[in-house]
Amino acid sequence: xxxxxxxxxxxxxxxxxxxxxxxxxxxxxxxxxxxxxxxxxxxxxxxxxxxxxxxxxxxxxxxxxxxxxxxxxxxxxxxxxxxxxxxxxxxxxxxxxxxxxxxxxxxxxxxxxxxxxxxxxxxxxxxxxxxxxxxxxxxxxxxxxxxxxxxxxxxxxxxxxxxxxxxxxxxxxxxxxxxxxxxxxxxxxxxxxxxxxxxxxxxxxxxxxxxxxxxxxxxxxxxxxxxxxxxx
Numbered sequence: 001x002x003x004x005x006x007x008x009x010x011x012x013x014x015x016x017x018x019x020x021x022x023x024x025x026x027x028x029x030x031x032x033x034x035x036x037x038x039x040x041x042x043x044x045x046x047x048x049x050x051x052x053x054x055x056x057x058x059x060x061x062x063x064x065x066x067x068x069x070x071x072x073x074x075x076x077x078x079x080x081x082x083x084x085x086x087x088x089x090x091x092x093x094x095x096x097x098x099x100x101x102x103x104x105x106x107x108x109x110x111x112x113x114x115x116x117x118x119x120x121x122x123x124x125x126x127x128x129x130x131x132x133x134x135x136x137x138x139x140x141x142x143x144x145x146x147x148x149x150x151x152x153x154x155x156x157x158x159x160x161x162x163x164x165x166x167x168x169x170x171x172x173x174x175x176x177x178x179x180x181x182x183x184x185x186x187x188x189x190x191x192x193x194x195x196x197x198x199x200x201x202x203x204x205x206x207x208x209x210x211x212x213x214x215x216x217x218x219x220x221x222x223x224x225x226x227x228x229x230x231x232x
Contacts, residue, residue, distance in 0.1 A: 008218050009154065012211045019046050020204050027200075034196040037203040039098060047203070048092040050210040055088030057217040061148060064224040077144040080137065087137075088213075091130065095206075128166045135159060147227075148220035158212035165205035172198030 023036035023043050037043045062081035138145050138155075149155055172195055 007154075007215065009215045012215050013208075016207050016211045019043065020207060024200060032196065034199040037200055043203050043207065044096060047207050047210060048096045050207065050214055051088050051092035051095060054210065054214045054217050055085045055092065057214065057221050058082075058088060059085035061217065061221050061224045064221070064227075065144075065148070077141060080141040080144055083137070084134075087134065094130075124166055124170050127169070128163065131159060131162050131166070148223045149216055152216075154212050154216040154219070158209045158216065161205050161209040161212065165202055165209060168198055168202040168205060172202055 019042070023041075024033060027033040027035040027037070035041070058081050062078060062085065065078040065081060066076065138149075146152075
């Protein structure tokens with residue numbers, strides 16, 4: 001087995017920093033710091049690109065790890081990589097088309113109810129559920145996963161940042177959600193400004209988490225492909 005290549009962590013983080021800082025500077029120049037962090041804006045498309053790239057890398061790991069014998073592919077331990085590839089593509093679609101937000105509104109419409117302090121965070125619960133399901137799959141298939149995902153700090157850090165993003169999303173859901181922990185603020189413009197910065201923080205954390213997942217899977221692909229190479 002050949003030596004492993006250097007981790008792409010710093011390259012991915014540098015590109016992410018350039019996109020995030022560039023979006024913030026452009027937004028401040030336009031008078032709205034969160035302008036480029038909204039739906040169909042550059043940060044959202046960059047986020048979708050990261051998720052699709054991670055899905056593609058996961059599929060390449062599956063190709064390197066899949067058993068040579070013919071049979072029902074989804075019964076093999078290596079199928080977890082193909083399943084995660086599909087999952088990341090779904091997450092990209094959810095991010096680009098705000099499927100969790102649409103689901104939230106659809107549930108309220110079907111039940112003919114106005115959002116409450118609890119149900120208004122249904123979309124946040126769905127995002128958290130995505131992370132829980134992903135983590136549960138990794139734990140359930142840990143024997144296969146740990147063969148390649150030896151760089152667990154990147155993966156664990158990704159989940160920590162992801163759940164931090166959910167917390168920030170809960171705080172930034174409505175202006176009224178900000179007031180309980182900032183009771184002294186009564187200036188609507190100031191609250192709006194804080195809300196916009198929370199939106200920036202939420203999407204920045206999301207992009208950072210996705211970058212950490214991509215790095216972990218890139219390293220896993222290096223290990224999988226190195227292990228699949230025939231011995232000289």
